[in-house]
Amino acid sequence: MRFEAVTIKDIAKELGISTSTVSRALRDSYEISAETKKLVLECAERLDYRPNPIAQSLKERRSKSIGVVVSEIANNFFSQAINGIESIAYSRGYNVIITQTHESYEREVVNVHHLASRSVDGLLISLSSGTHDLEHIRELHDKGLPVVFFDRVTSEIKTHNVVANNHLGSFHATEHLIYQGYKQIAHITNAPELSITKERLEGYKSALEKHAIPFNEKLVKYCHHGGMKEDEIEKAVKELLSLKTKPDAIFTASDRVTIACLRAVKNLKKKMPHLGFTGFTNTTFGDLFSPTLTVIRQPAFEIGEVATELLLSLIEAKRPVQDFTNKVLDTELIIRESSIKAT
């Protein structure tokens, strides 16, 4: 606070006692008499005293706050995850500082540094599409700053990870399309460097393999900017539809890509035969689209919760943690019209 904030000094002066006594009374120390405590508390209440967390941070080298790095809060998956993060953090007395990278590596570096220098006690990170180097995180992690990755993780830094079961979710979605009778299933996905991209691609391949459908590389399109540029996806769709062997279904691998792709397909629809469609997205609007949207939904809120619990356990650990968990939560396939094959 910038202006005439009430401090323990004011209380001390008011009561004619020392600041240390006030401090101890406020912290309910055993060495302060009951009546002094009562006096101090009453006075603090009266003056509307609020401890200054800045000063506390400086003194205690911790801030009771955690930093969050995501690509976009406008993304449903992340806004839901953030709600999960906040629910746990608040209940444990921690505050949450949210930052966005907009899929930019440079922004990620800036955000991480800013959070660290703001004395956050730990970091929850979902890597950006543009991140090709982890030095900015490793550096802090090596110094002892607790870090937990969620959603877009890395094996290069040894710590807790929390992710959806991307492989299985992808497998089920692809298999669902296969069961519907689609033969040429295209896959439009995020930047190839991301963990989610690799895992989802593998799930897709597994399903094809199980059903003896040959994998065709031409049916896989990467969006290096994670769909931040819509024409990136439009281009992918157009390329797919101009192939000799046109796809009869599309499986998309991330929130932004799914929506943008849906739009691209819809705009081309008039000239198009039926095209099966499903994708990873946490939108709550799937039932309102036309056609209603078959989606793979991630347990975003729970992912946020679990990641935060793990981070707090690191922060509050007495001794260095060696044993890291890699938590995997199941996705949910919600079947609606878009994936159903017209008969």
Add this chain to the structure above:
Amino acid sequence: MRFEAVTIKDIAKELGISTSTVSRALRDSYEISAETKKLVLECAERLDYRPNPIAQSLKERRSKSIGVVVSEIANNFFSQAINGIESIAYSRGYNVIITQTHESYEREVVNVHHLASRSVDGLLISLSSGTHDLEHIRELHDKGLPVVFFDRVTSEIKTHNVVANNHLGSFHATEHLIYQGYKQIAHITNAPELSITKERLEGYKSALEKHAIPFNEKLVKYCHHGGMKEDEIEKAVKELLSLKTKPDAIFTASDRVTIACLRAVKNLKKKMPHLGFTGFTNTTFGDLFSPTLTVIRQPAFEIGEVATELLLSLIEAKRPVQDFTNKVLDTELIIRESSIKAT
């Protein structure tokens, strides 16, 4: 940073000079010799020195950061506004701390206090639906903390406001429905205490009046929780549809209400005749819905930008500001299928 962070002390020791010299050299003070500066800068670089903003905040009583209070980041209007806020803030060297109230008054009080005690230099606030008292803000504002309201504003505290032209936007939307031939236009809106609710209701009334349609109070439904509870809206829709004189169109007044209402209507559709529909929302999915959605879109990004510029002007003002602006930005009516009357 918690661990072994490099401080000016380390640099001072390394070079055998005093901390104040280091401090001044780093701030490029005119009283430090060029060579000492070079030495210090080089050493700072080498040790990867980063100033501790916590200590700076404590010292300078300012943090170069601003706090944002919104109801929900998952709301498209707010996530877009936040992007506008960040774009200005970052370019001016300020950091942004985002908090959500989830339309709860208690949460708003907690968030505002937390931000203030975290030494933010100013506050950007959009009031929650549940807010019935402004003491928590007035108290800080009276102490001199710069505050700018946006979207959901109040006249009770004299400062800059930034809003969409809610009256006119609402007027145009309603008139559009009237031109389409709808006679009984219902209005489902947010909590009655909010500025946006009042302004949008007035716009609706104006349009009715202009076209000599009597205002019918029964056609107006308030959602006191701003649609945080979906059954609130379902209930409103059901009540409307069980009126003797059923509405033939619905005009909704906020993002959440619009979507939830659309869903409720869609679920009832089978038993329903055609129902015209439009509403305030900044969703980017309006073209994907079925029917495609006629919307009133607010210039959310610009609202965020303008609000931030005004806040920074307050923060950096040399003398107390007396002259406050009430900035109003135009909305945009995007006409799609949902409001078109079947003929």
Add this chain to the structure above:
DNA sequence: TTGTACGCGTTATCAT
């Protein structure tokens, strides 16, 4: 040009 000393608000240590 550089150094010394103090204060920002808090807590911990050591006296008393």
Add this chain to the structure above:
DNA sequence: ATGATAACGCGTACAA
């Protein structure tokens, strides 16, 4: 049971 003091990292008035 309470008080005096130092320290967290930084910036600055004052001294040299």
